[in-house]
Amino acid sequence: MAETVELGVALLAHLEDGELSLKEAIDRVETVTTDPAVTRRILDTAEMRGVIEREDGVIRPQRGQFVSFEADVVSREGEFSCRRCGTTITTGYFMVFDAGEHGPFGSSCIRKVTGRE
Incomplete structure:
Protein backbone atom coordinates (compact mmCIF):
# COMPACT_ATOMS: atom_id res chain seq x y z
CA MET A 1 0.00 0.00 0.00
CA GLN A 62 1.36 23.37 -5.11
CA ARG A 63 4.44 21.86 -6.73
CA GLY A 64 4.24 22.71 -10.40
CA GLN A 65 6.32 19.66 -11.37
CA PHE A 66 4.49 19.12 -14.63
CA VAL A 67 4.81 15.92 -16.62
CA SER A 68 7.11 16.42 -19.58
CA PHE A 69 5.72 14.35 -22.42
CA GLU A 70 9.21 14.11 -23.88
CA ALA A 71 11.03 13.06 -20.70
CA ASP A 72 8.41 11.67 -18.28
CA VAL A 73 6.08 9.71 -20.58
CA VAL A 74 7.00 6.55 -22.44
CA SER A 75 4.85 4.79 -24.99
CA ARG A 76 4.71 1.09 -25.63
CA GLU A 77 2.98 -0.94 -28.30
CA GLY A 78 0.90 -3.91 -27.22
CA GLU A 79 -2.55 -4.81 -26.01
CA PHE A 80 -3.54 -2.69 -23.02
CA SER A 81 -6.59 -1.41 -21.18
CA CYS A 82 -6.53 2.29 -20.33
CA ARG A 83 -6.36 2.79 -16.54
CA ARG A 84 -8.73 5.75 -16.77
CA CYS A 85 -11.49 4.70 -19.14
CA GLY A 86 -10.92 0.97 -19.63
CA THR A 87 -10.79 1.17 -23.43
CA THR A 88 -8.63 -1.38 -25.22
CA ILE A 89 -5.60 0.40 -26.70
CA THR A 90 -2.63 -0.72 -28.77
CA THR A 91 -0.37 2.19 -27.77
CA GLY A 92 -0.09 2.67 -24.03
CA TYR A 93 1.34 5.83 -22.48
CA PHE A 94 3.04 5.50 -19.10
CA MET A 95 4.12 8.30 -16.75
CA VAL A 96 7.47 7.65 -15.12
CA PHE A 97 7.86 9.06 -11.60
CA ASP A 98 10.52 8.44 -8.96
CA ALA A 99 7.81 6.50 -7.08
CA GLY A 100 7.20 4.22 -10.07
CA GLU A 101 5.53 3.94 -13.44
CA HIS A 102 1.84 4.77 -13.88
CA GLY A 103 -0.27 3.65 -16.80
CA PRO A 104 -1.14 2.60 -19.39
CA PHE A 105 -3.33 5.40 -20.69
CA GLY A 106 -4.70 6.14 -24.12
CA SER A 107 -3.62 9.30 -25.93
CA SER A 108 -6.55 11.45 -24.76
CA CYS A 109 -6.69 10.02 -21.22
CA ILE A 110 -3.02 10.75 -20.54
CA ARG A 111 -3.76 14.42 -21.25
CA LYS A 112 -6.86 14.36 -19.03
CA VAL A 113 -5.07 12.69 -16.13
CA THR A 114 -2.20 15.17 -16.20
CA GLY A 115 -4.54 18.15 -16.53
CA ARG A 116 -3.64 19.15 -20.07
CA GLU A 117 -7.22 18.74 -21.25
Missing part, protein backbone atom coordinates in the same frame (compact mmCIF):
# COMPACT_ATOMS: atom_id res chain seq x y z
CA ALA A 2 2.89 2.41 0.69
CA GLU A 3 3.98 2.20 -2.96
CA THR A 4 0.43 2.98 -4.09
CA VAL A 5 0.29 6.02 -1.78
CA GLU A 6 3.65 7.28 -3.09
CA LEU A 7 2.50 6.86 -6.69
CA GLY A 8 -0.74 8.73 -5.96
CA VAL A 9 1.13 11.59 -4.27
CA ALA A 10 3.52 11.77 -7.24
CA LEU A 11 0.55 11.98 -9.60
CA LEU A 12 -0.96 14.86 -7.60
CA ALA A 13 2.41 16.61 -7.53
CA HIS A 14 2.54 16.59 -11.33
CA LEU A 15 -0.95 17.87 -12.15
CA GLU A 16 -1.08 20.91 -14.40
CA ASP A 17 -4.45 22.10 -13.14
CA GLY A 18 -4.47 25.29 -11.10
CA GLU A 19 -7.30 23.84 -9.08
CA LEU A 20 -9.66 20.90 -9.19
CA SER A 21 -12.81 19.93 -7.40
CA LEU A 22 -12.38 17.12 -4.92
CA LYS A 23 -14.37 14.94 -7.33
CA GLU A 24 -11.94 15.71 -10.18
CA ALA A 25 -8.93 14.99 -7.94
CA ILE A 26 -10.44 11.68 -6.84
CA ASP A 27 -11.08 10.83 -10.51
CA ARG A 28 -7.32 11.22 -11.12
CA VAL A 29 -6.34 9.30 -7.98
CA GLU A 30 -8.68 6.46 -8.96
CA THR A 31 -6.29 5.69 -11.81
CA VAL A 32 -3.92 4.58 -9.03
CA THR A 33 -6.42 2.95 -6.64
CA THR A 34 -10.16 2.56 -6.23
CA ASP A 35 -9.88 1.74 -2.51
CA PRO A 36 -11.50 4.69 -0.67
CA ALA A 37 -9.20 4.29 2.36
CA VAL A 38 -6.08 4.43 0.17
CA THR A 39 -7.51 7.39 -1.79
CA ARG A 40 -8.01 9.28 1.47
CA ARG A 41 -4.49 8.38 2.60
CA ILE A 42 -3.08 9.68 -0.72
CA LEU A 43 -4.94 12.98 -0.33
CA ASP A 44 -3.96 13.32 3.35
CA THR A 45 -0.30 12.51 2.64
CA ALA A 46 -0.20 14.94 -0.29
CA GLU A 47 -1.65 17.68 1.90
CA MET A 48 0.75 16.98 4.80
CA ARG A 49 3.71 17.18 2.41
CA GLY A 50 2.52 20.45 0.89
CA VAL A 51 1.85 18.87 -2.52
CA ILE A 52 -1.76 20.06 -2.47
CA GLU A 53 -3.92 22.46 -0.50
CA ARG A 54 -7.51 21.47 0.28
CA GLU A 55 -10.23 23.93 1.14
CA ASP A 56 -14.01 23.72 0.81
CA GLY A 57 -13.91 20.80 -1.64
CA VAL A 58 -11.24 22.41 -3.85
CA ILE A 59 -7.78 20.94 -4.42
CA ARG A 60 -4.91 23.22 -5.45
CA PRO A 61 -1.67 21.52 -6.57
Whole structure:
Protein backbone atom coordinates (compact mmCIF):
# COMPACT_ATOMS: atom_id res chain seq x y z
CA MET A 1 0.00 0.00 0.00
CA ALA A 2 2.89 2.41 0.69
CA GLU A 3 3.98 2.20 -2.96
CA THR A 4 0.43 2.98 -4.09
CA VAL A 5 0.29 6.02 -1.78
CA GLU A 6 3.65 7.28 -3.09
CA LEU A 7 2.50 6.86 -6.69
CA GLY A 8 -0.74 8.73 -5.96
CA VAL A 9 1.13 11.59 -4.27
CA ALA A 10 3.52 11.77 -7.24
CA LEU A 11 0.55 11.98 -9.60
CA LEU A 12 -0.96 14.86 -7.60
CA ALA A 13 2.41 16.61 -7.53
CA HIS A 14 2.54 16.59 -11.33
CA LEU A 15 -0.95 17.87 -12.15
CA GLU A 16 -1.08 20.91 -14.40
CA ASP A 17 -4.45 22.10 -13.14
CA GLY A 18 -4.47 25.29 -11.10
CA GLU A 19 -7.30 23.84 -9.08
CA LEU A 20 -9.66 20.90 -9.19
CA SER A 21 -12.81 19.93 -7.40
CA LEU A 22 -12.38 17.12 -4.92
CA LYS A 23 -14.37 14.94 -7.33
CA GLU A 24 -11.94 15.71 -10.18
CA ALA A 25 -8.93 14.99 -7.94
CA ILE A 26 -10.44 11.68 -6.84
CA ASP A 27 -11.08 10.83 -10.51
CA ARG A 28 -7.32 11.22 -11.12
CA VAL A 29 -6.34 9.30 -7.98
CA GLU A 30 -8.68 6.46 -8.96
CA THR A 31 -6.29 5.69 -11.81
CA VAL A 32 -3.92 4.58 -9.03
CA THR A 33 -6.42 2.95 -6.64
CA THR A 34 -10.16 2.56 -6.23
CA ASP A 35 -9.88 1.74 -2.51
CA PRO A 36 -11.50 4.69 -0.67
CA ALA A 37 -9.20 4.29 2.36
CA VAL A 38 -6.08 4.43 0.17
CA THR A 39 -7.51 7.39 -1.79
CA ARG A 40 -8.01 9.28 1.47
CA ARG A 41 -4.49 8.38 2.60
CA ILE A 42 -3.08 9.68 -0.72
CA LEU A 43 -4.94 12.98 -0.33
CA ASP A 44 -3.96 13.32 3.35
CA THR A 45 -0.30 12.51 2.64
CA ALA A 46 -0.20 14.94 -0.29
CA GLU A 47 -1.65 17.68 1.90
CA MET A 48 0.75 16.98 4.80
CA ARG A 49 3.71 17.18 2.41
CA GLY A 50 2.52 20.45 0.89
CA VAL A 51 1.85 18.87 -2.52
CA ILE A 52 -1.76 20.06 -2.47
CA GLU A 53 -3.92 22.46 -0.50
CA ARG A 54 -7.51 21.47 0.28
CA GLU A 55 -10.23 23.93 1.14
CA ASP A 56 -14.01 23.72 0.81
CA GLY A 57 -13.91 20.80 -1.64
CA VAL A 58 -11.24 22.41 -3.85
CA ILE A 59 -7.78 20.94 -4.42
CA ARG A 60 -4.91 23.22 -5.45
CA PRO A 61 -1.67 21.52 -6.57
CA GLN A 62 1.36 23.37 -5.11
CA ARG A 63 4.44 21.86 -6.73
CA GLY A 64 4.24 22.71 -10.40
CA GLN A 65 6.32 19.66 -11.37
CA PHE A 66 4.49 19.12 -14.63
CA VAL A 67 4.81 15.92 -16.62
CA SER A 68 7.11 16.42 -19.58
CA PHE A 69 5.72 14.35 -22.42
CA GLU A 70 9.21 14.11 -23.88
CA ALA A 71 11.03 13.06 -20.70
CA ASP A 72 8.41 11.67 -18.28
CA VAL A 73 6.08 9.71 -20.58
CA VAL A 74 7.00 6.55 -22.44
CA SER A 75 4.85 4.79 -24.99
CA ARG A 76 4.71 1.09 -25.63
CA GLU A 77 2.98 -0.94 -28.30
CA GLY A 78 0.90 -3.91 -27.22
CA GLU A 79 -2.55 -4.81 -26.01
CA PHE A 80 -3.54 -2.69 -23.02
CA SER A 81 -6.59 -1.41 -21.18
CA CYS A 82 -6.53 2.29 -20.33
CA ARG A 83 -6.36 2.79 -16.54
CA ARG A 84 -8.73 5.75 -16.77
CA CYS A 85 -11.49 4.70 -19.14
CA GLY A 86 -10.92 0.97 -19.63
CA THR A 87 -10.79 1.17 -23.43
CA THR A 88 -8.63 -1.38 -25.22
CA ILE A 89 -5.60 0.40 -26.70
CA THR A 90 -2.63 -0.72 -28.77
CA THR A 91 -0.37 2.19 -27.77
CA GLY A 92 -0.09 2.67 -24.03
CA TYR A 93 1.34 5.83 -22.48
CA PHE A 94 3.04 5.50 -19.10
CA MET A 95 4.12 8.30 -16.75
CA VAL A 96 7.47 7.65 -15.12
CA PHE A 97 7.86 9.06 -11.60
CA ASP A 98 10.52 8.44 -8.96
CA ALA A 99 7.81 6.50 -7.08
CA GLY A 100 7.20 4.22 -10.07
CA GLU A 101 5.53 3.94 -13.44
CA HIS A 102 1.84 4.77 -13.88
CA GLY A 103 -0.27 3.65 -16.80
CA PRO A 104 -1.14 2.60 -19.39
CA PHE A 105 -3.33 5.40 -20.69
CA GLY A 106 -4.70 6.14 -24.12
CA SER A 107 -3.62 9.30 -25.93
CA SER A 108 -6.55 11.45 -24.76
CA CYS A 109 -6.69 10.02 -21.22
CA ILE A 110 -3.02 10.75 -20.54
CA ARG A 111 -3.76 14.42 -21.25
CA LYS A 112 -6.86 14.36 -19.03
CA VAL A 113 -5.07 12.69 -16.13
CA THR A 114 -2.20 15.17 -16.20
CA GLY A 115 -4.54 18.15 -16.53
CA ARG A 116 -3.64 19.15 -20.07
CA GLU A 117 -7.22 18.74 -21.25
